Amino acid sequence: MLELLRKYRTPLLAGCLILAALLLYSAQLRQRETTNVFERTVLGLTAPVQGGMDILADGVAGVWNRFLGIFGNSPEVLRLSAENRRLRSELVQLTEVRLENERLSRLLAFREETESQAVPARVIAEDASSWFRTVLIDRGRQDGVHEGMPVVVAEGVVGRVIKSAASESKVLLATDGSSAIAGLVQRTRARGICRGQGNLLSFDFAMHWEEIEEGDLIVTSGAGGVFPKGLTVGTVSRVSPGGFGLFRSVEVTPAVDFYRLEEVLVLLKERR
Amino acid sequence: MTRTLVYFPLGFIFLVLQTTLLPPMLPLHFKPDLLLILVVYLGLNEGYVRGGALSYLLGCLQDVFAAGYPGLHGLALLCTFLAVRGAAARLNTESPVLLLLLVSAGTLLQAALVLFALGFFAEAGALWMIILKGILPQLLLNLLAACLLLRAAAWLQRRFAPRSRVPGLRGVGRHYGS
Numbered sequence: 175m176l177e178l179l180r181k182y183r184t185p186l187l188a189g190c191l192i193l194a195a196l197l198l199y200s201a202q203l204r205q206r207e208t209t210n211v212f213e214r215t216v217l218g219l220t221a222p223v224q225g226g227m228d229i230l231a232d233g234v235a236g237v238w239n240r241f242l243g244i245f246g247n248s249p250e251v252l253r254l255s256a257e258n259r260r261l262r263s264e265l266v267q268l269t270e271v272r273l274e275n276e277r278l279s280r281l282l283a284f285r286e287e288t289e290s291q292a293v294p295a296r297v298i299a300e301d302a303s304s305w306f307r308t309v310l311i312d313r314g315r316q317d318g319v320h321e322g323m324p325v326v327v328a329e330g331v332v333g334r335v336i337k338s339a340a341s342e343s344k345v346l347l348a349t350d351g352s353s354a355i356a357g358l359v360q361r362t363r364a365r366g367i368c369r370g371q372g373n374l375l376s377f378d379f380a381m382h383w384e385e386i387e388e389g390d391l392i393v394t395s396g397a398g399g400v401f402p403k404g405l406t407v408g409t410v411s412r413v414s415p416g417g418f419g420l421f422r423s424v425e426v427t428p429a430v431d432f433y434r435l436e437e438v439l440v441l442l443k444e445r446r
Numbered sequence: 447m448t449r450t451l452v453y454f455p456l457g458f459i460f461l462v463l464q465t466t467l468l469p470p471m472l473p474l475h476f477k478p479d480l481l482l483i484l485v486v487y488l489g490l491n492e493g494y495v496r497g498g499a500l501s502y503l504l505g506c507l508q509d510v511f512a513a514g515y516p517g518l519h520g521l522a523l524l525c526t527f528l529a530v531r532g533a534a535a536r537l538n539t540e541s542p543v544l545l546l547l548l549v550s551a552g553t554l555l556q557a558a559l560v561l562f563a564l565g566f567f568a569e570a571g572a573l574w575m576i577i578l579k580g581i582l583p584q585l586l587l588n589l590l591a592a593c594l595l596l597r598a599a600a601w602l603q604r605r606f607a608p609r610s611r612v613p614g615l616r617g618v619g620r621h622y623g624s
Contacts, residue, residue: 184494184532187494187495188494188498188528188532191494191498191502191524191528192521192524192525192528195502195517195520195521195524195525196521196563198517198520198521199515199516199517199518199520199521199563199567200567202515202516202517203515203516203517203567203568205516206514206515206516206568210516212506212510212516213509213510213516216507216510217510220462223462224462224465224466227462227466227467298466299465299466299469299511300465300466300469300475300477301465301475301511301512301513302461302464302465302477302481302508302511302512303477303479303508303512303513303519304475304476304477304479304580304584304587305513305557305560305573305576305577305580306512306513306514306573307475308512308513308514310465310511336514337514344511344514346514350513350571351570351571351572351573351575351576352513352514352568352569352570352571352573353571354571369571369572370571370572371572371575371576372475372572372575372576372579372580373474373475376572432475433473433474433475
């Protein structure tokens, strides 16, 4: 027996190591909604390094982009582009408010919308892997940021906080494969779930008889309790025919440019 | 022990590069997996216990900055290390081309392990599609990064420690550094 163990020592050792790692991974999955001590410590220790590196990266990226000639826009064009985005976002929000007002007036139970408390944060790092879509922001528990809080920009939904350390938090972007946001088509009120597909989103579980067209705006429905109602998620870019299936296949282009995320807002309290 | 003290900070530097400096320079969220290259190098030059422990620790460190599944990359990098270590006994580990070949195999293996670990134990969502679409660019990016790292390592060795022997770098100067 001992000789057998000695003979197969290496494969046995490798097997034990894999089994131990698998068990640890499986056990930790149960607590994946919370931030453990190891994660808090590492995030806390690396926050200053990454903050400094982010400033350096901005400089390097600026030089690199000028070198590639990708962004040859003048400051005036950039300013007008930003203003255009802001105005479009305001228009979407106003449309949503108008529709909501009409419904609530009919029900004689109008309640004024109140703005959420929000904390501005800077994106300081991206996901270490190419397969996942998360970012690190420079705000954490000491700023009131906790797991589950929604993160937005003027254009719409960014994602939600999944890990939170003292001064740094990890945000799961809406485009991540495991992200799901309850949404609805603003024009027809058709409901569905926006799931991340890497760079795009899919609008799942929309019934095949629902009227959905290219260019329709998808907003958050407020269901699920994470995102406030009426935030822009994206625009329908492709609708496949319903066929004989129960649900339609809808592709959504996110409203937020996730490649140029710099500053975001963490909503500390849900908007009602 | 001395080598461990080199590998761990090196892994940390690679992680910081991967999360801050490289993403703004590369399109479509792609970034080279420098930790994977380091783990393949560990597989070629370190023993089971030290290399395995280091790979798992580096993977856990990567998990803090990637996705939301603690232990996922720890498991993937440990398995990659063990696979490379097992194969290394039958191969000429001093060949730099072997490192590139193993980096390619390691990229595919890691992607498969991530899919397995998420598919069987967690909610993978559309991840399989994201991985399938991105596997080829990721593989090319990892190969390019491995070539550049080999050149940089050979240059650093010649410049700062010409008489020392860094494992796996014999002959690299002839192929890549000159």
